Each structure stands twice: as C-alpha cells, then as structure tokens.
Amino acid sequence: MRSTFTLNINDERRTVTAPPRMPMLWVLRDLLALTGTKYGCGIAQCGACTVHLDGKALRSCVLPVGDVGDGHITTIEAVGRTDNGEKVQRAWMEIEVAQCGYCQPGQIMAAVALLNERPAPADFEIDAAMSGNLCRCGTYPRIREAIKLAATGKTDAMRTLVIGPSADSEVKEP
Template sequence: MRLTVNGTEHEVEVEPEMPLLWVLRDELNITGPKYGCGIAQCGACTVHVDGVAVRSCQLAIGDLAGGEVTTIEGLGQPESLHAVQQAWVEHQVAQCGYCQSGQIMQAASLLDFNPAPTDADIDAAMSGNLCRCGTYPRIRAAVKAAAQKLQGA
C-alpha cells in the first residue's frame, strides 16, 4: 500500500484493515501520534487526512484512498513552528505532554476551518481530546492566540 505522510511517499506491506496509527508508529517510526484508548475517544492519536482531523487509531489504512496524512512531525519545524505549536509554548499548555500532539493537530484543523472561533467553538472542537492534566483553560487561550496570529493580528 502507498501513502503520503508529511509530504513523503511511503510504501508499506500491511493488511488493509490495519489502523493508520499502527502503520505510522510501527511501520514508519512516526511516534508523534499516541495510542491512548484505541476507540477514538481520547484524541491522542489525532492526525490530519487531507487537512481534516481524524483519529488514526480507528482509520484503516485501506480506507485512506490516497489521502495526504500530516502528523505533528509535519505540522511545523523546530526553527519554524506552526502558529498553534508556538501558542502552546507561549501559554505553557503541556504538562505531561502525552495528549499534546493530538490536541495541537485538532486545534490546527479547527483553525483551518474556523479562523476566528468563539469559546464555544473551541470547546466543541476540542471536546474529543482529553487531557488528564486538565490544561483546558490554557488550551483555549493558546487556540485564541494562534487564531490571532494566523489572522495577522
């Protein structure tokens, strides 16, 4: 099977029903997406497929249909962080950090589709991403800051 991840084409020999998360982690050694629950309820495995946030633990590789996959590793670079990543740093969102790649990917997708989200929009979009450390107020503040930066404010 062929797939494009973070702009690079890969060919993997796996069963079509293998979850994308396992292809990323076990076959391609891309470890940003995390295994949290395995049932698409926690958001730790969130990646983008064609710019849309999806839970990679429940998406079979055979269902990708040529979609472009972006993981946290492909969102920004250390010398040029994505606005959401920069806002996460500035607002000191991460504590344990386990859920953060999924949180960031979900927030980036939200801002792609809604560049000026309200608190309710942020809460609704981020509600499927769980944080055991409870940094939800910082997450909301970081999403707002990233939205302003992306809008040039």
C-alpha cells in the first residue's frame, strides 16, 4: 500500500514512503517536519493548508501525494525566496496582518499565487482569490491592504515600527 515518492519540495529532492492517497498536508507536516503548513478543516474549506504546486495555490489537505509527480511544491518556509513571496511577507510585517497567526501561512501562499497571476489585483480579484481562506481573528481588512501594499508599494494603513536601536532613536523626546 505504501509507495516511495521522490518529491520536489522547496527546490529540494525529498523522498518519502507513504500511501499514495496521503494528503500532502500530512506528508509535509508529519513525514517531513515542515510544520508551517497548517491543518484547519481537512476538507478544503479553510485554506490554512495552502501550498503552491508549480506556483499555483492548492489546498494540500486534499492533494494526494500520489498526484504530485514531478510538480514543484513550495511551502511557507520557502516562499520568501521568490520576488512576490518576499514582497508579500514584507508587507504582512509592515502593516502587521497576523494576530494569532495560524491561518497566515495559507493566506500568504494564496496572496503570492494571486500576485503571480495578477500583479496589481483589483478588489474583486482579491475577493475572488482570498475568499477561500478563513481567518477566525478577522484580519481580512489588513490582508487586503497588505496585498495592495505588496503590489504597489503604497498604503494608507498604519505602518508598524520595528523594534530595534534604530527605530528607538527615531523617537523624539517631547
């Protein structure tokens, strides 16, 4: 029942032995200890498990390892090595999207896939691409804003100050 698969994950060859039906979510988490990809629902309803297969967003909880073949899987751990991934993650930090943070790997993967398709998405395109990713903390307004910031470099949203000696010295005494 188990087969051996050689997978291309985050540009590394990884060999796993698993039943072909085993979803990539659990291959990543339990066999490869890549725990950034999250379990939320198991039936493609929440998007917490979103990864990229050849740059496109997919729900890894319903993606059998036997169907991956030679496809390139990218997870949250490596998406920052791509241009759009780096831009999206930076925007996510600048306006501080995350609260509890559990759904955010999936949100970020969906957002990067959107920008891969549409470099400057309109609101309705953001809705279409992101409405399958649930966030219980309610960070949606900031997700929308961060996608726009990543796409355009501009935002009206409050930017965070990064803690560090330099940020601190910017603070003026009254």
